[in-house]
Amino acid sequence: MEKDLFSAIKRMVSEKDVKGLSMLALSETDRAAVDAAITALARVGNDEAVDELISFLSVEDAYLRNEAIEALQLLGARAFDRVAALLKWEKPDLRIFALNALKEMKDLRLRGLIRHVLEVETDPNVASLAVECLSEVGSGEDVVLLEAVARRFPDPYVRFAVDAARRRLE
Template sequence: MGLVKAGSKGTLGTAPTGAAAPEDWTALLEHADAGHRRHAAQALGDRPDAAATLAARLPREPDPAVREALLTALVRIGSPEAAAGLAPMLASEDAGLRNGALESLQQMPVDAVEPQMDALAGSDDSDLRIFAVLLAARLGPAERSARLHQALERDPHVNVGLTAAEAVAELGDPAALPALEAFAARFPDDPCVAYTVDAARRRFRGAS
């Protein structure tokens, strides 16, 4: 997905024939023609007040190019409201929408996304807690370590811990070793846990 990084304005190109006036971009998101909807999404990426409108269109948008334009517009806005609009998409049964929302949130400013992490981390759904771990890996060192170590030490689902273990290994965080050992002790009979923790240990030794 060719998303635009937060802060990038991009280009809108030429409006489709018969496109609405700028003040009508929101209404144009519901146009029957996909080209009109795509151009409207691009234009609304310059309007922070349109974040909720863009997010609301996403689950109903059948055209892949328009969906990408909607996601790109939300990344360009990059506000807490845009992140709040995307976070519910992580629970969608549509894998494409789920992945697009996650990739978009990962490109947004950390301060816009961080408010969504607490809700995700506290969810009863282990898949949403995994998304919280993936987003936490982008935080600053102190906050990132706190969230990842907590997942390793306390999360009851092994896949959440495995995601956190892979994240701390990728980040090269030797301070995570006690949390990794605690994770291994909680799932002593799981071969995936043993392999992942041992790979992290070896990686940390190689980096020292």
């Protein structure tokens, strides 16, 4: 990454130029520059920066999407409510990206949120990831919910995820 670009990113952080950092992340082809722009957005960390990071979850570029997920994870509680709201998105892939960000936030509200997702989710892939998340933050009392999920989704992968989670929680 060139020195001028690094200086520009540093300036944009000090000025809280979220749009500039976002445009840089979207337009750069150098992964180091993309990393720096995404990290800078996380460093700014205000609501506008969180919204920009969330907007990257919809892009086709998997690298940019994954970097945004990691940045949202680092923001933790500052991003939790906004990312949790994404679980109402229509597209299952976007709900999966939201769960991937949330599961690393280690927020005390995560267990209740995951339980709610498992009660209402209609997509087996999202449900499987939510089962995995619950296995990390749940307890033995969540086994009943997990079994209900397995009955609702007769998918072998969901059954596998439920069995693995149950073993972990019991």
